[in-house]
Amino acid sequence: MLPKCAVPSCEADAAYEVILYDFYPGLGARALFWEQDSTCPYICWTHAEQNEAQAKGAREPRGLVHYPYTNRNGARGFSIYAAIPGVLGDIRESRVVTDIIGALLGVHAASPFEVGWQRVRRAAGHHVAFGEAWSRFLASDPYETRVSVSPDGTGSIWIDRQYPCMPPVLALELGEMLYQLRSALDACIYQAAIMDSGLNPPPNERNLEFPIRNSEADFLRDAPRMIGTVANQRQAIVESMQPYNQTKAPPDERFINESLEMLSSWAKKDRHRALHVVGSWSSNAQPKLRTPPGTGVTRLVTAGNTFLEEDSEIAEFFIEGWTPGMHLQANPDVWIDAAVKDLPPRDDSDLLGHRCSRMIRSVATIIRKFEQSL
Numbered sequence: 001m002l003p004k005c006a007v008p009s010c011e012a013d014a015a016y017e018v019i020l021y022d023f024y025p026g027l028g029a030r031a032l033f034w035e036q037d038s039t040c041p042y043i044c045w046t047h048a049e050q051n052e053a054q055a056k057g058a059r060e061p062r063g064l065v066h067y068p069y070t071n072r073n074g075a076r077g078f079s080i081y082a083a084i085p086g087v088l089g090d091i092r093e094s095r096v097v098t099d100i101i102g103a104l105l106g107v108h109a110a111s112p113f114e115v116g117w118q119r120v121r122r123a124a125g126h127h128v129a130f131g132e133a134w135s136r137f138l139a140s141d142p143y144e145t146r147v148s149v150s151p152d153g154t155g156s157i158w159i160d161r162q163y164p165c166m167p168p169v170l171a172l173e174l175g176e177m178l179y180q181l182r183s184a185l186d187a188c189i190y191q192a193a194i195m196d197s198g199l200n201p202p203p204n205e206r207n208l209e210f211p212i213r214n215s216e217a218d219f220l221r222d223a224p225r226m227i228g229t230v231a232n233q234r235q236a237i238v239e240s241m242q243p244y245n246q247t248k249a250p251p252d253e254r255f256i257n258e259s260l261e262m263l264s265s266w267a268k269k270d271r272h273r274a275l276h277v278v279g280s281w282s283s284n285a286q287p288k289l290r291t292p293p294g295t296g297v298t299r300l301v302t303a304g305n306t307f308l309e310e311d312s313e314i315a316e317f318f319i320e321g322w323t324p325g326m327h328l329q330a331n332p333d334v335w336i337d338a339a340v341k342d343l344p345p346r347d348d349s350d351l352l353g354h355r356c357s358r359m360i361r362s363v364a365t366i367i368r369k370f371e372q373s374l
């Protein structure tokens with residue numbers, strides 16, 4: 001079956017797979033960001049044409065482009081299109097990808113793991129809603145730039161918060177996404193236990209769970225209780241996805257082990273403690289100063305990547321020839337992205353939106369592996 005265009009209410013077959021492309025110079029092996037657009041994985045000829053014609057913004061690495069149909073979370077980078085092999089030739093090549101994303105879109109064939117797929121679709125919906133809430137937040141002018149200069153010419157550029165607290169909907173959408181993904185994995189184990197035992201409800205029903213453990217010892221301790229009633233080949237899938245097995249996984253699947261570790265710890269905190277604290281992560285500051293004639297900036301030190309709090313100092317500077325009463329304009333020129341306070345991004349390709357996309361793809365891939373193991 002060919003994938004359908006993901007534009008709502010469009011019934012056409014897709015002509016292209018949509019890729020979110022970006023490039024982060026200086027990050028070596030992590031510089032290239034090339035992932036299927038989880039907010040619009042496939043698009044038809046007509047909508048691709050419209051998407052390009054109505055796009056606003058610069059198509060350049062780390063740029064921000066607003067499209068009518070693709071990149072609905074407003075991620076950095078821009079959309080590119082890859083011809084679907086099924087349209088131009090061999091469909092079997094793209095079969096696995098097609099099935100995973102087809103499931104996200106509701107076009108897959110009936111699956112014994114339907115409950116898991118439903119939860120993945122709900123998770124993807126929360127991911128998109130999070131991105132939209134974040135865009136609304138940024139559009140509300142939540143920050144103001146302030147510059148202060150002492151009489152001796154030393155000064156600072158600040159970003160001041162203009163709102164009392166982050167919109168609670170952000171933490172709620174994130175929490176609901178985590179909950180659905182975690183539950184999707186548990187639903188797979190439950191369904192597998194029914195099929196493998198021939199009993200419904202399955203034996204040991206209350207202890208069934210998709211274990212996610214950071215050490216082999218912990219996994220071997222808990223696996224018999226949690227997945228002991230599941231067939232060996234499916235237990236092997238669960239074990240290969242454990243965080244501690246990351247180095248044994250094929251390189252293009254290692255993101256799954258890493259994503260599961262994050263999903264497990266985040267979902268646990270969300271359930272036991274409180275919602276995650278979502279903050280504004282400022283990075284890549286390249287502050288600019290417009291100084292009065294006859295003066296010059298001789299020192300400009302940026303504060304580094306940080307969460308924006310009530311007033312955040314972005315840079316310190318010294319202006320040669322400054323006298324009180326002069327006028328100065330400053331632009332902090334920072335990126336502002338959503339991030340979870342417990343675990344700030346390691347680098348620019350590790351932003352929250354990317355992490356969430358990878359978690360969703362991880363769970364979808366695991367369900368697919370369960371289907372293929374039958």
Ligand SMILES: [Zn+2]
Nearest residue numbers: 005010044047
């Ligand atoms: Zn379409």
